[in-house]
Structures are given as structure tokens and as C-alpha cells.
Amino acid sequence: MASLRRWLALFAVLAAAASTGSVSGRFVVEKNGVRVIRPEHIRGRHDAAIANFGVPHYGGTLLGVVMYPDKNTTACDAFDGTPFKFRSKRPVILLVDRGGDHPAWNAQQAGAAAVLVTDNTDEPLLTMDNPEESQASDYVDKISIPSAFINREFGETLKKALAKRTDQVVVKLDWRESMPHPDERVEYEFWTNSNDECGPRCDDQMSFVKNFRGHAQLLEKGGFTQFTPHYITWYCPEAFLLSKQCKSQCINRGRYCAPDPEQDFDAGYDGKDVVIENLRQLCVHRIANETGRPWVWWDFVTDYHVRCSMKDKKYSRDCAKDVLRSLGESIFITTSYSSVIRKSNLLKWFGLMHQGCLWTRSPNAWVILKLMSRMMS
Structure with a gap:
């Protein structure tokens, strides 16, 4: 069984490496829009990959203020209390770094209305999936906030704007374009x-x-x-x-x-x-x-x-x-x-x-x- 696990691990690594090389096809990634409203100098629209957990607001939008935690930046651990619930009159969209096991659940428990996970490497957008461990089923079904994955460049832009502490970073998450056929079917x-x-x-x-x-x-x-x-x-x-x-x-x-x-x-x-x-x-x-x-x-x-x-x-x-x-x-x-x-x-x-x-x-x-x-x- 140990040799099987080693082979599967190597298979996965090589498959991932090959996918970025000679193979032209990629997995389909469902996207929504993220539009920066403030500050003025970084206004614009960006793509985000909708996660395979949480509840996207399909057909709707969410306007909120972005916050980045001073510590526990991957949201791997639970936050103390609900630090993001009353920090702003607007809903809080928590920005976290890639690498945590339960960012959406921990962000939701801390009072965030949505979570943006920023990549730590330069690559096309990926779809975040549920953790594999059996304990994940205890909370995955309870995640009710939308979650999305953004590329590293956009994530760094948001972090730099937040580091200045001169103005709130306000963004609008938009799922209206995720509805390709606005008809009765x-x-x-x-x-x-x-x-x-x-x-x-x-x-x-x-x-x-x-x-x-x-x-x-x-x-x-x-x-x-x-x-x-x-x-x-x-x-x-x-x-x-x-x-x-x-x-x-x-x-x-x-x-x-x-x-x-x-x-x-x-x-x-x-x-x-x-x-x-x-x-x-x-x-x-x-x-x-x-x-x-x-x-x-x-x-x-x-x-x-x-x-x-x-x-x-x-x-x-x-x-x-x-x-x-x-x-x-x-x-x-x-x-x-x-x-x-x-x-x-x-x-x-x-x-x-x-x-x-x-x-x-x-x-x-x-x-x-x-x-x-x-x-x-």
C-alpha cells in the first residue's frame, strides 16, 4: 500500500507538471468578476475562480470592504471571536493567502461575508476544491459564504493598497456574468x-x-x-x-x-x-x-x-x-x-x-x- 501511495503521489506531481507544459487543454474554471471600486488608482475589473465550496450569489453582486488579517494570513487556524463582523458598515470580504486548509470556514466563523484566496505563484486561475480529509465533511456543508480564488498579481495589488491604510479598499463581487443564458430555462x-x-x-x-x-x-x-x-x-x-x-x-x-x-x-x-x-x-x-x-x-x-x-x-x-x-x-x-x-x-x-x-x-x-x-x- 505504501508503494501504491508513492506511485500515486509521483503520478500526480508529473501530471501537474505536464499540464503546464506541452498539454494545451486545461480544466474548465468557472469564473466571476471582481471589480475594485476604491481606491481610485487601482480601479478595474479582474477575474476570480469560483470555489467548489461555499454559496456563490449567482445572478447577484456583493459590495464589501476588503480586509487582510495581521496574522494567520492563510486562515489556516480559527480566528479569535468575530473580528471582521463589526469592523465596517459594509460586509467584509476577507483576503487570505493560499495555503490554509479551511479558509472559508474560518473566515465565515470570524464574521466575513466572503473570502478571496490569493495565489502564491504565477499561474492560470484554478478551482479550489474541498479538503480530502474525512473531518472536512463536518463543516464543508455549513459554509454559506461565497469563496473565490484570485491570481497573485491582483492579490499583491490589494495587499499594497491595504498596507497604505489611507483609504478603504472596496470591491464588488459580481456573479451576474456567471449566468450565461438569462432566459426562462x-x-x-x-x-x-x-x-x-x-x-x-x-x-x-x-x-x-x-x-x-x-x-x-x-x-x-x-x-x-x-x-x-x-x-x-x-x-x-x-x-x-x-x-x-x-x-x-x-x-x-x-x-x-x-x-x-x-x-x-x-x-x-x-x-x-x-x-x-x-x-x-x-x-x-x-x-x-x-x-x-x-x-x-x-x-x-x-x-x-x-x-x-x-x-x-x-x-x-x-x-x-x-x-x-x-x-x-x-x-x-x-x-x-x-x-x-x-x-x-x-x-x-x-x-x-x-x-x-x-x-x-x-x-x-x-x-x-x-x-x-x-x-x-
Whole structure:
């Protein structure tokens, strides 16, 4: 197990390094605007990456005064009392340095209305995610303030203005531009994974799917929403392409990978099994959407989780077919696994599938074509 952890750590480091080098694709980052109102000499608009925790004010704005703590600048530790609650007539937007484990929670507990985390290196904006430790679940769901990540240059500008102590630094956080289609239909994206052996995160995700399924289907059938599922994947570093690990966790020569579900390379299912099932579920959504019944995806994903779990050793293509048959959706079996292969516009079909569904660091439609063809063979 120790050697597995070391390999995974090295894999992550090399993947991160590669992502800043030759690979042109990057993870999608949802952004909101930050406009500096005061002081005059730094007025202007900047981008911020919306965090994967907290509650953004979608469609709204928040005007507040920026404060930077004299100590505990990463907000790694809890602040004494609520020092930011009554420091200003306006809401306090706390500026903290990157590196703390719980900045949003500690800022909220200290009375801040929002938190801006400034990067400590020059790089494109990243999406802040929840901490991995199990204790995080005790407070992550309780975070109610918006959180965002800003680049180092903007963060340093704010710090210098605050250091002068001659004028308040007032900014407006703007989430109105995060609403791309201001009409009567809501378009939303759901980031998911078919792996059901990744611990509390998988359990929470599946619990959400089960609980939201009925609501989502009613909204889709009424034309009030349009959703798109996305499945996260990454690639194997070139130095490891011939390794046992990459061969078991990836398909298409290391281009598409997922972590080992049990974190054991010698037992159980492999990461490539997850990649294939993810793509199969994308197939279901694509065809369901094209036939005007996108809500079928929710039925398939929910039933697949119940009937085809890894724990019961039924996580397979055959079980997926059984689920579709039980739902009365045999069209998906013939269309997605047989007749689609015979169509002449395969590349166009998979290209569309890539644009709308498969979220990856390496956006090449022809790779997806080969990937899916291999899967269906």
C-alpha cells in the first residue's frame, strides 16, 4: 500500500507538471468578476475562480470592504471571536493567502461575508476544491459564504493598497456574468463519476443523484432546465506509459485514465473500467438527449448504481445492458454499441460528444473515436 501511495503521489506531481507544459487543454474554471471600486488608482475589473465550496450569489453582486488579517494570513487556524463582523458598515470580504486548509470556514466563523484566496505563484486561475480529509465533511456543508480564488498579481495589488491604510479598499463581487443564458430555462452541468468505491465522496454524490432524480426529471420534462453530465478524466505522464499502473488505469495509450477504485493494482476493478463506464454513461445521455428524453440518464445512472455495484462484482457492460432492458430502453443498446459503429459520421458524432460531455486535459476528438471504438469492440 505504501508503494501504491508513492506511485500515486509521483503520478500526480508529473501530471501537474505536464499540464503546464506541452498539454494545451486545461480544466474548465468557472469564473466571476471582481471589480475594485476604491481606491481610485487601482480601479478595474479582474477575474476570480469560483470555489467548489461555499454559496456563490449567482445572478447577484456583493459590495464589501476588503480586509487582510495581521496574522494567520492563510486562515489556516480559527480566528479569535468575530473580528471582521463589526469592523465596517459594509460586509467584509476577507483576503487570505493560499495555503490554509479551511479558509472559508474560518473566515465565515470570524464574521466575513466572503473570502478571496490569493495565489502564491504565477499561474492560470484554478478551482479550489474541498479538503480530502474525512473531518472536512463536518463543516464543508455549513459554509454559506461565497469563496473565490484570485491570481497573485491582483492579490499583491490589494495587499499594497491595504498596507497604505489611507483609504478603504472596496470591491464588488459580481456573479451576474456567471449566468450565461438569462432566459426562462436554466442550463446546468453536473460533474460526476461512475466509480462507487471512492468513499464518502462517492456516497454523497450517489445520495444526491437519488434524491434529486425526481426533481431533475420533472424540470427536464417541463422544459425548465437543460443539464449536461461531465466525467472527469486525466492522462498518464509519458514516462509511465509502459508501466503496469498506467496500463491498468488508462486506455488509449494512457490518454484517458481514472484512479484505481480500491487503490490496489492487483485486485478488484481497474481505473480503465471506470473510464469505460463513464463513457458508456455519456453515450446514454447523448442518445437520450438526441431522442428528446434526457431524463432517462437519471434512471440509468441510479439503477446502475443499485444493480451493478463494484462491491457485488457486477460493474460491467453486461449489467449495463440489463439495466437498459429493464428500463425498456433497448434502443440505447443497439444504437450506442452496434449501429453507431456502422455510421459514416462517427468522427462528427464523437466530436460533438467531446464538446458537450467528455471533460479532459487533452481535447482530441479523434482520440475519443479510437477510445470508444476500442471499448465497443
